[in-house]
Amino acid sequence: MTVNIENAGSKTFVTLTGRIDTTNAAQFQADINPLLNADNPDIEIDCTDMEYTSSQGLRIFLILQKSVTMKGGSLVLKNMKPAVKEVFDITGFSSIIRIV
Amino acid sequence: MLVKRFEPLEGRNIEIIETVMNSAEVTPLPEDVQFKVRLCVEEVEENILCYSGSTWIELRVYVQNGRLVISFCDGGVEFNPLDKEDPDISAPLEKRSIGGLGILLCKKMMDSLSYKYEDGRNYLTLEKKIA
Numbered sequence: 001m002t003v004n005i006e007n008a009g010s011k012t013f014v015t016l017t018g019r020i021d022t023t024n025a026a027q028f029q030a031d032i033n034p035l036l037n038a039d040n041p042d043i044e045i046d047c048t049d050m051e052y053t054s055s056q057g058l059r060i061f062l063i064l065q066k067s068v069t070m071k072g073g074s075l076v077l078k079n080m081k082p083a084v085k086e087v088f089d090i091t092g093f094s095s096i097i098r099i100v
Numbered sequence: 101m102l103v104k105r106f107e108p109l110e111g112r113n114i115e116i117i118e119t120v121m122n123s124a125e126v127t128p129l130p131e132d133v134q135f136k137v138r139l140c141v142e143e144v145e146e147n148i149l150c151y152s153g154s155t156w157i158e159l160r161v162y163v164q165n166g167r168l169v170i171s172f173c174d175g176g177v178e179f180n181p182l183d184k185e186d187p188d189i190s191a192p193l194e195k196r197s198i199g200g201l202g203i204l205l206c207k208k209m210m211d212s213l214s215y216k217y218e219d220g221r222n223y224l225t226l227e228k229k230i231a
Binding site: 021022023052054055056058059062065066069083087090091092095096 | 139196197
């Protein structure tokens with residue numbers, strides 16, 4: 001799993017690659033930690049190469065969405081593979097996190 | 101049939117997942133089925149490793165009547181995950197938590213789940229139609 005974060009003006013572009021699971025969820029949380037500190041977050045996450053997430057990964061997405069919402073910011077997940085999207089759908093995460 | 105006992109359990113979560121994924125029963129399955137198997141195995145073993153207090157897991161993987169069967173046995177505290185109410189997946193953001201989502205994913209992605217407690221052991225069995 002790799003997380004790449006790039007800031008362009010007021011927007012933050014994140015690229016996720018690989019699997020988010022029990023072995024690397026703590027690392028994923030550490031990697032996205034800078035996003036929790038932004039004052040006016042406007043975050044776009046490209047999930048094209050995100051292969052998998054378990055509930056361990058969902059936990060981090062939930063933390064991120066709660067932080068962004070609290071700050072009145074914006075978070076969007078893009079280009080999610082159907083199998084990964086199903087994990088978000090089954091758990092009702094598609095209704096609390098914007099996925100396009 | 102694959103039968104394997106893992107003891108002790110510390111740091112072996114990925115080994116347990118890969119043992120299932122590399123088994124002769126799972127490798128021929130389509131990619132989308134393998135995705136679901138990996139996810140459910142991770143969710144179940146995570147629960148056992150984090151909450152059961154068991155020092156071991158005995159894993160069985162086999163195919164029976166057109167179904168892939170994955171069974172987990174552990175010696176931890178008696179816990180039937182199927183007894184718990186499903187989390188509210190339509191709750192507003194601020195009321196959401198991660199509790200119970202793993203077993204919910206298993207219920208939705210597998211064709212059946214069963215649990216029994218016998219001789220001081222938890223048995224949780226997942227079945228997925230593959231025929």
